[in-house]
Amino acid sequence: MFATDKIGFHLLHTLFQTSLKFENIHRYDEWFATSILVDNGRVDGVTAIDIRSGELVSFLAKAVVIATGGCGRIYQFTTNGWIKTGDGMALAYRAGVPLKDMEMVQYHPTLLPNTGILITEAARGEGGHLLNKDGERFLKRYVPNKMELGPRDILSRAEMTEIKEGRGLEGPYGSYVNLDLTHLGEETIEAKLPFVKELAERYLGIDPVHEMIPVRPGQHYMMGGVHTDMHGYTGLPGLYAAGEMACVSMNGANRLGSNSLTECLVFGAEAGIGAAQYATKQGPPSFGNPVQGLAVEEEKRIYDRVLKHEKGEKISTIRTEMQKAMEDHVGIYRDENRLREACRLIGDLKQRMKNATVEDKDRVYNTDLVSALELDFMLDVAET
Ligand SMILES: Cc1cc2nc3c(=O)[nH]c(=O)nc-3n(C[C@H](O)[C@H](O)[C@H](O)COP(=O)(O)OP(=O)(O)OC[C@H]3O[C@@H](n4cnc5c(N)ncnc54)[C@H](O)[C@@H]3O)c2cc1C
Structure with a gap:
């Protein structure tokens, strides 16, 4: 496929338009995934916030494919958009899936x-x-x-x-x-x-x-990410990953230009096929415990701890310091001392994050809350 300098644009449009042809594909625009539900060693779905209402919902699923993109925003200088906050990497990591080659960062x-x-x-x-x-x-x-x-x-x-x-x-x-x-x-x-x-x-x-x-x-591209095999499988039953957040290991330490979109197409399809094949062999997940307990705990984390916390530090202060720490110590040139210093700084910021304050206390369209959750993801990714 060739479409002058607008290939990515046309890929997105083709994907979107094709998805509209299938009535059984439901889109959840303006939703934000916050955690992966894991029960008895297999994935049972995800929790996500409807940003428009602020409601946290559990989506039960036999299989989950994550494709949330890279994490360039952990750095001060990046070509990446504001959405590249490593959410999927942190989601999978928190669910016990290893991240791989995280030191391989393309500038x-x-x-x-x-x-x-x-x-x-x-x-x-x-x-x-x-x-x-x-x-x-x-x-x-x-x-x-x-x-x-x-x-x-x-x-x-x-x-x-x-x-x-x-x-x-x-x-x-x-x-x-x-x-x-x-x-x-x-x-x-x-x-x-x-x-x-x-x-x-x-x-x-x-x-x-x-x-x-x-x-x-x-910073431009992450070669590292969530470990997957050739079929997008992460090693956690039911969890598949594709795109820049995944590390199928085809980019080595330095991706060649234009291989990312090809990777998205080839291994995105593999992950989808793998997830579908897995799902057809599974019984439906049930919303009993421990999944229900995990969802309740997630609700408490987001609304009682992150949203309600008063008189703490600003999210933006912690984010700026994280980006500077990564740029100064985990940038183009690195050595043992700088990496140790980065670990210390990020560890410190993670502690301070526990006391950070979201200024907007409303639930409806609370982008301040989403920024706080993204920063929490980024700090985990930065630490790796
Ligand atoms: C400026 C620039 C130029 C580039 N040029 C090229 C090029 O010419 N050729 C090439 O091959 N590659 C290029 N790349 C790299 C390539 O564009 C990316 O690697 C690729 O687009 C990644 O696609 P993706 O689907 O994995 O992630 P993305 O396209 O980043 O999509 C991730 C999606 O997940 C959503 N998301 C994230 N977190 C959550 C969450 N918590 N809940 C719900 N949704 C979430 C995001 O909103 C987004 O819609 C370029 C990158 C940049 C920045």
Whole structure:
């Protein structure tokens, strides 16, 4: 399948439109999964909040497939959207499923520093140059045979080294290097890189025909995630996982560009088939104990402890500190001391999270509560 630079967009639309053809597929938009119900060593369903009403509901199921995406938001600089909070990884982890290869984090070398918006590789493919503060194409010292076409990890490390050794530039959103497209000329930029031009203009007020674009490396993709076999099975009877939150181990330590969407298609189908085959052999789950007890306990956790807690710290303070701790100590360069310090900081933040306060006390459309639950998930994922 090829649809210019909008393949992901068309995949989503095709999936959505196809799902509408089947009356037995029920959609639960604006629902937020909070826990996996496990009874006697097998999955019996999930609990989820209807964000519109704030009601917590138990969904009983013979099998569950989780596909909640990556966890880039545990980092300060990321290309990932706000929804990438590692929920499914934490849900599975809390249900006793191992996470795998969590240290394998892919960085992308060209993010806009103020927003994390990704400037496509095509900008370098068309001949864009990466320059330090002296106007030097510094990649000649790191990857001379490939220069700007080198792999993401080498370019990201090179940029970070330039910044750390004082050859980066400083702006309102921290350190950066320059992506120079000016020598390509207006015609090429308009014809081949119109979206890059639009992003630079809209988010930085910069016209790349005449000015250089500030860029920096940032977290982009998680190779690690919930352990699965080739069929999306997690090892916990009834639980399947697919997409970026799963680790079927096809990406090694450094995913190749475009393999994620292919992985979603291939292993998403495998997980669905595996879950369906498993479910046909199971009797219906029943809402007796311990499942009922787990659901009641989940309700107490969310509404009595997280929502009602007064006069504690702000969620946003803890989130910002977590993101900074991850960026500083578990980023591109890591060593034993930094990792130990990260463990200490995240452990500390987890303790402080127990006393955090959700400012909005209402149940209806409480995005503050959802943010708190997401942060709780992220702290678990960050710790791994
Ligand atoms: C800027 C950018 C460019 C990229 N470009 C490419 C590319 O060109 N080619 C490529 O192959 N890959 C690319 N990737 C990677 C790829 O887009 C992702 O890995 C992929 O979209 C992940 O899909 P997913 O279905 O696993 O998760 P997502 O697409 O993140 O979907 C997860 C869904 O789960 C929902 N969810 C999360 N938590 C909960 C919860 N608790 N309860 C209920 N629902 C929940 C979310 O709302 C979301 O709808 C790019 C990524 C980024 C950020």
